[in-house]
Amino acid sequence: MAKDVAQVKGEPDPSPWTTRFADHRGSAIVLSVRFNEATRAILNANVTRDADCVYTTLLIGVGPTGPDSTPTQLTIEAGPSSIGRGQFVEWGFDKIEDLQAVQITAGR
Amino acid sequence: MAFGDADASTPAFVKANGAGKDATTASFTPPNGALLIAFAWHDTAGGNLTNTSQITDSLGLTWSRKATRSKQDDGTGAANGHAAISTATATGAAMTVTTTGTNTGNPAGLYVRVIASADTVTPMDVTPVEGTTNAAVVSTSIVTATDGARCFLMVIDWNVAAAMTAGTGQTAVISDAIGAPDDRIYLGVTNAVTSPAGSTTLSTGSPSSGNTQNWIGIAVRPSGGGSDATATPSTVAATATVPAPTVSTGSSVTPTAVAATAAVPTPTFSSSVAVAPGAVVVAATVPTPAVSTGSTAAPGGAVVAVATVPTPSVSVAGNASVSLPVVALTATVPALAVSTGSTAALGGAVAATAAVPTPTFTSSVAVTTGTVAATAAVPAPTVSTGSTVVFGGAVAALAAVPTPTVSTGSDGGLVGEAHGPLPLAVGAITVHTVSIAGAVT
Numbered sequence: 433m434a435k436d437v438a439q440v441k442g443e444p445d446p447s448p449w450t451t452r453f454a455d456h457r458g459s460a461i462v463l464s465v466r467f468n469e470a471t472r473a474i475l476n477a478n479v480t481r482d483a484d485c486v487y488t489t490l491l492i493g494v495g496p497t498g499p500d501s502t503p504t505q506l507t508i509e510a511g512p513s514s515i516g517r518g519q520f521v522e523w524g525f526d527k528i529e530d531l532q533a534v535q536i537t538a539g540r
Numbered sequence: 541m542a543f544g545d546a547d548a549s550t551p552a553f554v555k556a557n558g559a560g561k562d563a564t565t566a567s568f569t570p571p572n573g574a575l576l577i578a579f580a581w582h583d584t585a586g587g588n589l590t591n592t593s594q595i596t597d598s599l600g601l602t603w604s605r606k607a608t609r610s611k612q613d614d615g616t617g618a619a620n621g622h623a624a625i626s627t628a629t630a631t632g633a634a635m636t637v638t639t640t641g642t643n644t645g646n647p648a649g650l651y652v653r654v655i656a657s658a659d660t661v662t663p664m665d666v667t668p669v670e671g672t673t674n675a676a677v678v679s680t681s682i683v684t685a686t687d688g689a690r691c692f693l694m695v696i697d698w699n700v701a702a703a704m705t706a707g708t709g710q711t712a713v714i715s716d717a718i719g720a721p722d723d724r725i726y727l728g729v730t731n732a733v734t735s736p737a738g739s740t741t742l743s744t745g746s747p748s749s750g751n752t753q754n755w756i757g758i759a760v761r762p763s764g765g766g767s768d769a770t771a772t773p774s775t776v777a778a779t780a781t782v783p784a785p786t787v788s789t790g791s792s793v794t795p796t797a798v799a800a801t802a803a804v805p806t807p808t809f810s811s812s813v814a815v816a817p818g819a820v821v822v823a824a825t826v827p828t829p830a831v832s833t834g835s836t837a838a839p840g841g842a843v844v845a846v847a848t849v850p851t852p853s854v855s856v857a858g859n860a861s862v863s864l865p866v867v868a869l870t871a872t873v874p875a876l877a878v879s880t881g882s883t884a885a886l887g888g889a890v891a892a893t894a895a896v897p898t899p900t901f902t903s904s905v906a907v908t909t910g911t912v913a914a915t916a917a918v919p920a921p922t923v924s925t926g927s928t929v930v931f932g933g934a935v936a937a938l939a940a941v942p943t944p945t946v947s948t949g950s951d952g953g954l955v956g957e958a959h960g961p962l963p964l965a966v967g968a969i970t971v972h973t974v975s976i977a978g979a980v981t
Contacts, residue, residue, distance in 0.1 A: 443700075444720055451716060453553055456546035487552050491566055498598070498636045499554070499566045532720060535556035539566035 444472070449528055453538035459485035461508055461538050465528060472527040474520045483510040487538035492523065492531070499537055543733050543762045544690025546713075547574060547654035551637075555718050556648045561641035563650040567598075572632030575658035577760070578603065579714075580639035581649040581696045582622040583722040584610065592642045595626040599635045603628045607668040609696075609754040619672045619752040621698035621723055629660040647719030651727060655690075657763050665689040665761035669742075674752045677707070679743040682757045688733045689759040693742035697724040701751035707743030724751075734759070 447467045454460040459482035466475045479490070490508055495501025504523045506515070525531045549570045556563035561582070570576060584591045589611045595603040603626045608614075610622040622641070639650045659665075665686050673679075678695055692713075695704060704726035706712040714727040726744060734740045742757040 445717075451555065454713075455552070456548050456550045461552075486548065494564055498564050500636075529720070532557040535554055535563050537554035537563075537566050538552035540568075 444469075445528070445532075447475075447528075448478075449532070451536065453487055455486045457484070459483075461485055461487050461490065463490060463536075465531065467528040472529060474517055474525060474528055474531065476517055477515040477520070478512065479506075479508055479515060480512045481508045481510050485510075486540060489539040490536070491539045492536050493534040499535070500539055504534075505539070542690070543657055543688055544655055544729065544760055547571065547656050549574075550654045551652055553649065553651045553714050553716070555716060556650075557646065557719050561646055561648060562638050563648040564638040565636050565650060565652055567634050567636050568652075568654070569634040570630035570632070570654040571656060572630060573660065574630040575655045575660050575663050575760070576601075576628045576630055576637070577653045577655065577663070577692075578624075578626045578628075578637055578639065579651045579653070579692075579694050579727055580622075580624045580626070581694075581718060581723065581725040582624075582639070582641040583647040583719050584620050584622050584643075584698070586620055587611070588620065588643065589616075590643050591622045593622060593624050593648075594640050594642070595624075595628075595637065596640065597628070597635050597637045599631060599633055601628040601631070601635075606664050607670055607756045607758065609670045609672070609756050614670070614672075617672060619674070619696075619698055619754045621696040621752075621754050623694050623696045623754050623756055625668065625694060625756055625758060627660075627663045630654065647722045649714075649716065649718045649725050651714055653713075655760060659686075659761040659763045663760055665759040669757040670755065672752070672754055675749050676751075677744045677746060677748045678753055678755045679707070679741070680755070680757055681739050681741050682759050683739045684734045684737045684759045686761050687735050687737045688762045689737065690733050690762075691730045691740045691742055691757065691759045693726075693728045693744070693755060693757050695724075695726040695728075695744060695753050695755040697726075697751045697753045698722075699750055699752045700724055701749070702747040704747070705745040707741065707745050709741065710743070733762075 447469050448464045449467065450462065450464040452460050452462045461479065461481045463477060463479050465477040467473060468475060481488070488508060490506045491499040491502050492504040492506075493499070493502040495503060506519075520526075520531070547570060549568050551565040551568040554563045554565050563580075578595045580593050580595060582591065582593050591610055591612050593608075595605075597603070606625045606627055608622070608624045609618060610624075611618045611620065612622075624639075637650065637652045639648055641648055665684050666682065669680055669682050671680060678693065680693075682691055684691070693707075693710070697704065700717070700721055701724060703715050703717070704712070704724060705715065706728045709731050710728045711731055712726065712728050714725060717724050728742070728744065730740060730742070740759070
């Protein structure tokens with residue numbers, strides 16, 4: 433979800449960077465990534481999945497056959513969970529702009 | 541589930557913020573024949589007049605562009621930012637969909653909505669509306685042509701004002717940003733179909749300042765031309781008549797059979813259709829032959845008047861109801877008028893038959909009739925002095941209401957009166973000579 437404030441075009445997003453993937457009934461996975469606004473380094477992320485959301489996986493990037501084959505994917509359990517900085521670094525994402533440089537969606 | 545709601549197979553929104561100029565959905569498997577609507581947003585450089593986008597998929601389907609709003613497509617009067625809507629028809633196979641920008645900025649967003657029961661030949665009910673709005677909410681309207689269409693509003697704000705909210709009577713499907721962010725994007729849907737067809741407002745609730753927005757409004761057409769329909773003819777009638785024969789002096793009329801049949805065709809009920817005629821009347825009459833002096837009217841075969849109401853066929857997909865206040869059938873054989881010196885000899889049977897057919901109830905069908913009546917009468921012949929009436933065969937009046945067949949899950953209650961066989965009322969007969977060879981019932 434976008435921040436509910438106007439920004440200057442191209443101005444970096446303030447922390448957290450949040451995006452929502454809703455299914456046909458409006459049940460969703462919400463990803464909220466916290467980062468250092470000065471250094472832009474990713475700190476951690478909170479993920480919440482509605483229990484009846486049909487999407488169960490975060491798909492970050494694109495693999496040989498599309499998003500479903502991306503090596504950067506995470507199964508999301510119902511309810512709240514978190515992703516530590518270490519996981520992001522392991523995926524190759526140090527700064528928030530690294531994460532924002534690839535596509536992101538949700539899968540089943 | 542209302543028409544236009546997202547099918548459960550709809551893939552998640554995808555946002556691509558850098559590196560490539562395209563965005564690809566996760567794999568999804570839409571039902572065969574479903575409509576796929578791709579809403580694609582692409583950032584553009586300021587003042588860019590040469591930006592385009594294209595929808596492709598992993599199956600090689602044919603996509604039809606329905607609307608584009610951008611400076612390239614609409615000139616300098618449009619805002620920066622590129623929005624496009626395309627459609628295709630699903631085959632039932634698993635697939636992914638990609639939007640690819642050309643000469644656009646890197647950030648892109650894609651949402652593919654799967655809609656069942658849409659008109660895939662003409663998915664856009666009317667020409668899409670589009671425009672550009674600056675420093676204000678988007679507020680427009682679209683006039684639908686087909687009852688039951690569903691409307692959508694797509695917006696891209698290149699100025700990155702605050703996140704957009706839905707206008708009254710609408711819901712935000714997507715309200716997000718693409719890029720760093722570089723654009724705010726929005727997709728809203730009306731909360732209900734537009735019924736009856738007419739003007740529908742498409743709008744955002746906020747923000748009302750700081751934005752520069754390209755927008756597109758569409759109405760998606762349902763298959764079958766509309767939502768559930770109700771046909772309520774005041775009267776359903778069929779009349780068949782045999783013209784009265786004219787028999788002049790010295791002539792003979794000897795038809796082997798005189799028949800008049802009137803039938804109301806079987807109505808066909810499709811999904812959730814209600815048919816409620818005020819009355820269903822079928823009348824079959826054999827006119828009175830006029831037999832003048834010295835002539836003979838001797839139909840050698842049966843004189844039959846048959847009136848039938850066909851069994852309505854009620855099929856699937858929803859509960860259908862037939863409400864018939866009156867179901868009436870009348871079959872009459874008119875009274876013979878035999879004048880002096882003439883002879884009317886009916887060699888065959890004289891029968892009037894009125895029957896209400898057995899209704900067949902399938903799943904969850906209710907048929908409610910106010911009155912079910914079958915009336916059959918053989919009138920009293922009028923025989924004047926010196927004339928003879930000879931009934932060579934049986935004289936019968938048969939009226940029956942059949943037992944309805946009620947299958948599982950149905951309610952075959954007949955509310956009202958049912959009249960079975962009626963006695964034959966014999967009127968006063970003043971004759972000189974009457975002989976009846978057969979049975980009188």
